[in-house]
Amino acid sequence: MAQTVFEPWNDPDAKPIIQFKNVTKRFGDFTAIDDLTIDIYEREFFALLGPSGCGKTTMMRMLAGFETPTDGTILLQGKDIAPISPNKRAVNMMFQSYALFPHLSVWENIAFGLKRDKMAKDQIAARVDEMLRLTRLEKFARRKPHQISGGQRQRVALARSLAKAPKLLLLDEPLGALDKKLRQDTQFELMDIQEKTGTTFVIVTHDQEEAMTVASRVAVMDHGKIIQVATPAEIYETPNSTYVADFIGDVNLIEGRAEQDGDKVRVAWAEGQPAIVGTTTRQFDKGQTCHFAIRPEKVAITATKPENIANAVKGKIHDIAYLGNISTYHVALPNGHMIKAQAANNRRLSRRSFTWEDDVWLSWTDTAGVLLER
Template sequence: MNQPVFATWNDPDAKPLIQFRNVTKRFGDFTAIDDLTQDIFEKEFFALLGPSGCGKTTMMRMLAGFDMPSEGQIFIAGQDMARIPPNKRAVNMMFQSYALFPHLSVWDNIAFGLKREGKDKEAINARVEEMLRLTRLSKFAKRKPHQISGGQRQRVALARSLAKAPKLLLLDEPLGALDKKLRQDTQFELMDIQEKTGTTFVIVTHDQEEAMTVASRVAVMDEGRIIQVATPAQIYEAPNSVYVADFIGDVNIISGRAKPTGEKVAIQWAEGQPDILGTTTTKFDAGQEIHFAIRPEKVAISTEEPLDAANKLQGKVLDIAYLGNISTYHVELPTGHVIKAQTANTRRLSRRQITWEDPVWISFTDTAGVLLER
């Protein structure tokens, strides 16, 4: 995960580069963005993450100036963007399709924006060469887009977007067209380039793994609202709602009623089953609805009853997903609930002792999960 050394958002004196102030955007009767307020800081790699139709692309189009807010204000570097057309903003946008000119060479594609600005020949040459070096494309400068790979085309689009040294670069699903392996490699290249240039990147993606890899902060969105903004580690380990916990990674969710006991909370969740014990700083009232979210890698599985576990439940193995480095066991409890437990595969396949239909115990500590109100 791209955890930066800086965390400007925690500094009360830091001035945001981008400010959304009570922004609402309607298309006819449909509200795409609903009273949204959010700051994004200089040099951040900020990810907008959410399902299709949650409003993330609308936010980006408003930053670029292609759409105007119905209500509220957007500031970039302290300037109200209300009457600033797209071509006058210190913002560049990189589209999913890359939108390269097929008849121009890689070099000319990168130089295109600089030539239109009327920069002198020497300045253009120097800047294009710098961009080619940065994106490791120097030896492809004379080729046309159809003569290079998808990953290289993606880097040309990036070099062209960065050539004009924008304060802000918007990336709309930039890696969507690449296969998984290339996408992973390109994510690290993007982080590297962002760090070297110091440009603020805002990326729109529905790929949680991508957001978690590249971003300094992630905004999880749903129906035009931001549900939680935090670093990838905080989003994963301390989600603020069932929606966020469920959207990021794999998770088990058990719902029940709270029974506070000092610092711990017992969850009454099923007739005839022991309460689940959790630790939280949130205050829960007795009988209040409560949700317990726990990641599969924090659930242990064994054939023997664990003696000293804070939480242990009996069940049988319903399914096993073998993913090479890890195995995920789907364990069915007597109540019909299915809990996933994950183990690292440190041994060869033939040496494993748990298989389908086996009776097993699953166990976890009282601090392994998160207790959520909503």
């Protein structure tokens, strides 16, 4: 049986769980969120991604009830949440610091919110045990936070946040304190837990790799505005601007003047270099400034000029970044322009074909890059 794809944002009948409607948030003269309208759907793992100060944490704090919008409304399941106090919302927030009680055991930390809500004792025990199983912490139930690792503390905080079965869980840089290997493992655990509970997760992160790994959709933010909202694959392959292309992953950005013929655009970009040929559905005026964005892994590097390919330029290897599985070559063109190309290292070092100062050809097809207006 074919698995149905989870894409409620493409379903006109799907009702969003969260709606920001023309939301603005000002702190004095500073506008943190600027007229923002966005829908987030049930069971989504939604990532807010952007540099420090772009407004992503302010959005999250408004959802949690720690800040109120200056203008506009935020709806949770169709109801305006502004009048509802933070502790009455079906929303829970997990902080970067985890904020665990050091004197309480793991079990008691998870039970804390349930006890405060006056839940029956046997129900509390059943719920805490369920959360311990979900986060694989059964063996650590009696330990105090200082007796377990950072990754385990992170899971305790998650179990405590999910214990009250919130409709929405907000995660503010939740993996910031973990080392790279543990972060990657924990990202998959988070996705697994989110899928099992069916809770809507909204995560704030400045780590693009994390957003691309965990999220069903990513909102890329800058200066209080959302620049693009799309699936990780769409954001990577078809960014809507140079800002998004540059923020996500590695990219070559080349500015030039467009000359369009049907779906083909020739970009005049450097004296003495052939025009770059790209394919697009956008319309460009003759001579309009445009940007050609191409990922390094889409640029082939060869010793001789390739035949029958839309784009080929000659240059000299200026730098090599060896990353184990791949190498990134920084190739200087005669006009001083630098283009990055990536190649998989499927041979041992002694058999590598290119080194510093080698003359090489870079080539790519007319559909390998994206033509952008801004």
